[in-house]
Amino acid sequence: MKRYVMTIDLRRCVGCQTCTAACKGTNATPPGVQWRRVLDLETGEFPEVRRAFLPVACMHCGDPPCESVCPTEATTKRDDGLVAIDYELCIGCANCVMACPFDARSIVHEQHFAYGESQMTSEARRFDPGRVGVSMKCTFCKDRIDEAAVTGRTPGVDPEVTPACVNSCISGAMGFGDINDPQSGVSQLLAQTQHFRMHEELGTEPGVYYIWDQP
């Protein structure tokens, strides 16, 4: 069985926000909502200061707390590891937003656009009323993953079936693939590096691995 995960090499990320822009462009999220963000972490005290960039989004957990609290079964964990939302079932109760330890979910209760009430042409073309008043988050570009299942192409290898953020990354910091396939790029990379998953102590089994050093 496949288990799609993402790898993010923190040593390579330069904080350019290209993945953020690619996600926004691909998914047409409303103003103020970013399914993918890159945080700029400045820590320490002079002269011992450090700076790192931390890309975050839905972790597509193996044991997603958002799925278990959802009263409507709108949030489900798929067999391939993706955590998906059925916008037709969601009632917008926000229980999943509270359950997510990664600030990955958001709800927009009223439609609004970049310049107020009036839509730009691109917004009018891509506005989805079905996403108003319901929970939403990063999907790992599931339409592309679904296409891979049909066409036989490989997510993480073939760009057409790879999440937009991974395709856009200018430094090669982001990887995507099936961790249950020992030959996949992500499996090989994780075997060669030291990595962690965020808030692993909470037991949600996140599907995003952060690489921080060589062994």
Added chain:
Amino acid sequence: MKKPVPGASTLAAPKPQKNWDWRAASNFIAGGAGGALLFFASISGFEPAPTRMAILFALILIGCGLTCVWFEIGRPLRALNVYRHIATSWMTREAFVALAVFATGGLAWLLVQPLLALLAGIAGLAFLYSQARILAANKGIPAWRHPRSVSLMVATGLAEGAGFLACVASMSGASISFWHALALLILIAIRALVWKGYLAGLTAEGAPEGALRVLDGIAPRLAVFGHVLPGLAVAAALAGMPGRPALMFAAGILVVAGGWFLKYTLVRRAAFTQGLAVVRLPARGGGPAGPAVKPGWKPVPGAKAG
């Protein structure tokens, strides 16, 4: 005018949750008290008139709470979808229990039949417990997911229910026995102890600094107005001071107000998110990797991570 840009690391730090406002808080505030009031009304042994008054009041409280939360959800016309996930969702279970509460509670109010009242009381307790588990299931809010939050929500709900019963009895002229007063005093003491244990546990195991600041900030007021003063009023009633109904009414109101203040604080003001963190900062250039970073959390020696 441009909005100020948040500081670099503040974006990763825990923030107060913004999705559950006063409407969601009202469900926990009124619903928990109503569920417990239903239970205590069912075992109070009062005359039919005050029992009916207490049952009706409990149903109104629960109904108001659920109505408030209905106004909060993003797609209210799909509200019946809430019944789809009983396997793991405490919100679904709360919704099913609410049906039982209104069915048995409504019949108990109409017929004042002891067995029906008891069934309604048990449903009321189940409603209170479901609400406590809804909060605790939210891993994204450290102040809620702490295991002791369940006992805290149940303890304050029971104290509020007993407090409301004291008020109803005082207003309706029902005889308030020694045992009624003693039960309220014990529930006040239990809530005080459970609150203290919850706060100590949260502090010891670690929580966002903002959440601890808010909870520590209400502790003195909760102690005085929610525990000490109502405890003294009940003790005075037990000691036989004149004006027992007035003393019990005052104690009941203070216990309820204290509990509602506590729950509003917990659901709204102390509900800081987990925030984001890294276990190690990456090795960059020729330098070594750096230590863990967890903005907005105070390091707790020996505490488990989280």
